[in-house]
Amino acid sequence: xxxxxxxxxxxxxxxxxxxxxxxxxxxxxxxxxxxxxxxxxxxxxxxxxxxxxxxxxxxxxxxxxxxxxxxxxxxxxxxxxxxxxxxxxxxxxxxxxxxxxxxxxxxxxxxxxxxxxxxxxxxxxxxxxxxxxxxxxxxxxxxxxxxxxxxxxxxxxxxxxxxxxxxxxxxxxxxxxxxxxxxxxxxxxxxxxxxxxxxxxxxxxxxxxxxxxxxxxxxxxxxxxxxxxxxxxxxxxxxxxxxxxxxxxxxxxxxxxxxxxxxxxxxxxxxxxxxxxxxxxxxxxxxxxxx
Amino acid sequence: xxxxxxxxxxxxxxxxxxxxxxxxxxxxxxxxxxxxxxxxxxxxxxxxxxxxxxxxxxxxxxxxxxxxxxxxxxxxxxxxxxxxxxxxxxxxxxxxxxxxxxxxxxxxxxxxxxxxxxxxxxxxxxxxxxxxxxxxxxxxxxxxxxxxxxxxxxxxxxxxxxxxxxxxxxxxxxxxxxxxxxxxxxxxxxxxxxxxxxxxxxxxxxxxxxxxxxxxxxxxxxxxxxxxxxxxxxxxxxxxxxxxxxxxxxxxxxxxxxxxxxxxxxxxxxxxxxxxxxxxxxxxxxxxxxxxxxxxxxxxxxxxxxxxxxxxxxxxxxxxxxxxxxxxxxxxxxxxxxxxxxxxxxxxxxxxxxxxxxxxxxxxxxxxxxxxxxxxxxxxxxxxxxxxxxxxxxxxxxxxxxxxxxxxxxxxxxxxxxxxxxxxxxxxxxxxxxxxxxxxxxxxxxxxxxxxxxxx
Ligand SMILES: Cc1cc2nc3c(=O)[nH]c(=O)nc-3n(C[C@H](O)[C@H](O)[C@H](O)COP(=O)(O)OP(=O)(O)OC[C@H]3O[C@@H](n4cnc5c(N)ncnc54)[C@H](O)[C@@H]3O)c2cc1C
Ligand SMILES: Cc1cc2nc3c(=O)[nH]c(=O)nc-3n(C[C@H](O)[C@H](O)[C@H](O)COP(=O)(O)OP(=O)(O)OC[C@H]3O[C@@H](n4cnc5c(N)ncnc54)[C@H](O)[C@@H]3O)c2cc1C
Ligand code: SF4
Ligand code: SF4
Ligand code: FES
Numbered sequence: 001x002x003x004x005x006x007x008x009x010x011x012x013x014x015x016x017x018x019x020x021x022x023x024x025x026x027x028x029x030x031x032x033x034x035x036x037x038x039x040x041x042x043x044x045x046x047x048x049x050x051x052x053x054x055x056x057x058x059x060x061x062x063x064x065x066x067x068x069x070x071x072x073x074x075x076x077x078x079x080x081x082x083x084x085x086x087x088x089x090x091x092x093x094x095x096x097x098x099x100x101x102x103x104x105x106x107x108x109x110x111x112x113x114x115x116x117x118x119x120x121x122x123x124x125x126x127x128x129x130x131x132x133x134x135x136x137x138x139x140x141x142x143x144x145x146x147x148x149x150x151x152x153x154x155x156x157x158x159x160x161x162x163x164x165x166x167x168x169x170x171x172x173x174x175x176x177x178x179x180x181x182x183x184x185x186x187x188x189x190x191x192x193x194x195x196x197x198x199x200x201x202x203x204x205x206x207x208x209x210x211x212x213x214x215x216x217x218x219x220x221x222x223x224x225x226x227x228x229x230x231x232x233x234x235x236x237x238x239x240x241x242x243x244x245x246x247x248x249x250x251x252x253x254x255x256x257x258x259x260x261x262x263x264x265x266x267x268x269x270x271x272x273x274x275x276x277x278x279x280x281x282x283x284x285x286x287x288x289x290x291x
Numbered sequence: 292x293x294x295x296x297x298x299x300x301x302x303x304x305x306x307x308x309x310x311x312x313x314x315x316x317x318x319x320x321x322x323x324x325x326x327x328x329x330x331x332x333x334x335x336x337x338x339x340x341x342x343x344x345x346x347x348x349x350x351x352x353x354x355x356x357x358x359x360x361x362x363x364x365x366x367x368x369x370x371x372x373x374x375x376x377x378x379x380x381x382x383x384x385x386x387x388x389x390x391x392x393x394x395x396x397x398x399x400x401x402x403x404x405x406x407x408x409x410x411x412x413x414x415x416x417x418x419x420x421x422x423x424x425x426x427x428x429x430x431x432x433x434x435x436x437x438x439x440x441x442x443x444x445x446x447x448x449x450x451x452x453x454x455x456x457x458x459x460x461x462x463x464x465x466x467x468x469x470x471x472x473x474x475x476x477x478x479x480x481x482x483x484x485x486x487x488x489x490x491x492x493x494x495x496x497x498x499x500x501x502x503x504x505x506x507x508x509x510x511x512x513x514x515x516x517x518x519x520x521x522x523x524x525x526x527x528x529x530x531x532x533x534x535x536x537x538x539x540x541x542x543x544x545x546x547x548x549x550x551x552x553x554x555x556x557x558x559x560x561x562x563x564x565x566x567x568x569x570x571x572x573x574x575x576x577x578x579x580x581x582x583x584x585x586x587x588x589x590x591x592x593x594x595x596x597x598x599x600x601x602x603x604x605x606x607x608x609x610x611x612x613x614x615x616x617x618x619x620x621x622x623x624x625x626x627x628x629x630x631x632x633x634x635x636x637x638x639x640x641x642x643x644x645x646x647x648x649x650x651x652x653x654x655x656x657x658x659x660x661x662x663x664x665x666x667x668x669x670x671x672x673x674x675x676x677x678x679x680x681x682x683x684x685x686x687x688x689x690x691x692x693x694x695x696x697x698x699x700x701x702x703x704x705x706x707x708x709x710x711x712x713x714x715x716x717x718x719x720x721x722x723x724x725x726x727x728x729x730x731x732x733x734x735x736x737x738x739x740x741x742x743x744x745x746x747x
Contacts, residue, residue, distance in 0.1 A: 036498075036503055036504075037503065040502060040503055040504070045502075050460060053460075054552075054558060054559045054560060055560050056551070056560045056561045057460070057551070057561075081557070081560045082560055085560075096460070097460040097496070097497050098497060099458060099460075099497045099498075099499060099503075100499070100502070100503065101502055101503070102499065102502060229543060229546055229547065229551070229561075230458075230459065230546060232458050232459075232499055232523075232683075232685060233523045233524050233683060233684055233685055234523050234524070234525075234542055234546070234680075234683065235525070235540060235542045235543040235546050236524065236525040236527070236539075236540040236542060236543055237539075237540075237543045239534060241534060246527065246529075246533075246534065248524065251524075251684065251685060251688070265534055268535075268536060268636035269534065269536060269636075271536075271636070272536040272537075272564070272636075273562050273564065276556070276562040276564060277562060279556075279557050279562075280556065280557040280560045280562065283557040283558075283560075284557075284560070
């Protein structure tokens with residue numbers, strides 16, 4: 001076992017940035033030396049990252065993991081203070097705290113034909129899932145979408161794992177002009193039979209996909225992104241209403257049956273701190289810019 | 292013991308009681324009759340030799356007093372502050388039958404504080420007894436709360452090699468993320484953790500047992516495991532509007548403030564939003580803490596909403612008294628039934644019902660009953676729900692062989708053994724939300740059982 005080599009136990013000291021790249025203007029990818037997490041990770045799980053001791057504990061999906069190399073990748077959109085700090089780390093830097101893998105893994109089995117839909121930074125998040133579903137023998141049709149071509153990520157990676165990659169952009173700069181849900185709608189209208197749909201991305205996108213599949217009775221799984229704090233089931237900030245019941249996103253999720261999710265409530269809870277978080281963002285920008 | 296005035300203390304996070312002076316301590320300790328068959332000891336879940344340490348304080352030998360306490364209690368500065376002494380050691384004190392019992396908790400606090408101020412590196416730590424019998428035997432402890440720390444400290448003193456796994460980024464469990472600074476200063480918690488580490492215990496942060504490693508993984512490397520993973524999922528009442536923005540669980544609220552230091556936002560990047568009027572639902576220590584923290588964060592009006600009367604409140608009397616002094620408004624016999632929008636998805640009002648007390652229920656407390664059509668509303672900017680937590684679900688969820696009660700508590704024998712050989716458990720994960728000292732007592736008992744088990 002890894003800890004016999006004295007390496008595993010020291011995992012929390014080992015969270016070094018081994019690679020970093022900008023995927024586009026606002027999305028970065030970081031590869032971290034994290035052998036324990038790489039060893040235990042499964043598709044659909046996430047980590048909690050605290051880039052510095054004063055940062056927030058933020059949840060990020062494990063976008064890829066390499067057990068042999070002992071590394072995991074995270075791909076994140078710079079939206080606020082903590083992602084901004086994370087983005088400022090250079091190769092060789094240590095992340096103060098890294099915890100994982102968290103959450104319940106995706107259900108992976110041979111469902112038949114599965115549409116896996118990724119929007120925005122969610123495109124990167126579906127990558128391990130696409131790989132796993134393929135391996136389990138599914139026919140996988142991947143639909144990805146972004147506002148414009150510049151914001152599309154992971155296209156070549158997904159293509160190598162998937163012959164049927166459909167692309168949409170809001171402005172038509174790449175692939176079909178429109179939303180991922182439009183593409184899904186046409187596929188269904190064209191007679192394609194799906195046994196399952198999995199949608200990962202911004203809340204409105206996931207919601208639109210669910211609205212699309214509901215009349216057809218296609219089971220639709222969404223990966224929810226509620227605000228989190230401890231991410232181990234202690235605080236309750238991540239609560240979401242599913243089928244009228246309160247569930248914890250971090251332990252019971254992040255994946256849920258999309259037809260049962262109260263998206264209205266999720267949307268509202270996600271913006272709970274928006275006004276104050278702007279202050280934190282301005283604060284770290286000032287610090288980072290003035291050294 | 293002298294206390295800082297309420298008006299002063301609500302402006303900061305410093306402690307309210309100031310502690311004994313040397314003279315006060317000696318005088319108080321001299322009141323002890325040094326009973327042969329000391330009843331007070333039976334009231335202490337970790338069996339502190341109370342007359343033993345009180346005798347040393349009375350003689351002015353504080354160093355010996357601390358050493359005496361630490362023979363059975365590795366966290367005296369903490370217990371002296373947060374133990375419900377009035378229900379434990381002090382309740383049983385012989386002098387207490389006729390008058391004021393000896394201030395055992397305050398004296399314990401005094402001794403531990405004296406050590407901290409006069410012997411920066413804990414003296415007792417050097418005296419690690421080398422017990423070759425336990426050498427080489429590795430034990431894993433899940434969780435660094437009082438149960439885990441005590442179990443780890445005791446096992447280390449018996450000569451075991453102990454590794455504590457903690458999922459959070461700071462050790463201490465509720466001592467760190469739950470109980471606020473003004474009741475238990477974090478520098479004290481840190482020192483007590485350092486003391487346990489100085490006994491040779493290795494504390495690994497950022498490891499979630501169940502996910503990073505399973506219990507099964509641990510058993511391949513360690514000869515025994517102690518689970519002290521504490522209370523977890525906060526309970527809610529299940530009333531409409533409870534998921535509105537601005538309705539917190541006490542765990543979330545206190546975690547933001549204590550663990551993430553939200554009161555130093557934006558220097559620390561985790562925010563907390565409270566507003567000027569806050570309602571805290573519940574009547575235990577957690578509710579008192581949440582209410583008093585709210586005041587210190589700048590709320591003008593803080594309500595405690597409790598469905599029974601002051602008599603039934605489970606919080607410690609002295610904390611209720613302090614909360615009252617500080618200006619918390621107590622709404623007794625009041626039951627929240629719904630939260631209303633205030634705009635932008637944020638909570639604006641809590642609607643309540645008036646209650647009256649009926650016949651005693653199974654616990655002997657009079658059952659609160661709703662008074663029909665007595666609804667009224669209180670304007671609030673935020674609500675903090677402090678009605679309890681269920682045991683942390685994660686380890687049981689990921690350990691199918693671990694047997695639990697229907698309500699989530701891990702089932703153990705009187706020695707603390709779970710349904711899996713070599714795996715022990717104690718503290719809130721077994722009892723539901725209980726006390727620091729009972730968690731420590733469980734850790735202690737389990738350490739003894741693990742020692743017996745490993746010696747075969
Ligand atoms: C299980 C899970 C997996 C996630 N995986 C990824 C991932 O792989 N890549 C990635 O880029 N993001 C992911 N997220 C979202 C990510 O956690 C947030 O973007 C991050 O917490 C923002 O932190 P911040 O301090 O930089 O911004 P903040 O200052 O916290 O927020 C800035 C803005 O973003 C909004 N925001 C904050 N958190 C979220 C959220 N969870 N979802 C949507 N909007 C939010 C806020 O309302 C605010 O308007 C995931 C979230 C969850 C719960
Ligand atoms: C606000 C508040 C005030 C209180 N006031 C008092 C008081 O005045 N007096 C009193 O006696 N009691 C008080 N209590 C209760 C007391 O704190 C608890 O009973 C006690 O802390 C329980 O100890 P424990 O070791 O069982 O668990 P905890 O203190 O909860 O510690 C459990 C630890 O395990 C970690 N953990 C959980 N799951 C895992 C996992 N899977 N892997 C790794 N680590 C894990 C947690 O992060 C945590 O650090 C209070 C509680 C609260 C919340
Ligand atoms: S540990 Fe608690 S119960 Fe025991 S003597 Fe000290 S204060 Fe009393
Ligand atoms: S019962 Fe009271 S008087 Fe007797 S030893 Fe204990 S503290 Fe002292
Ligand atoms: S993030 Fe705290 S319970 Fe899920």
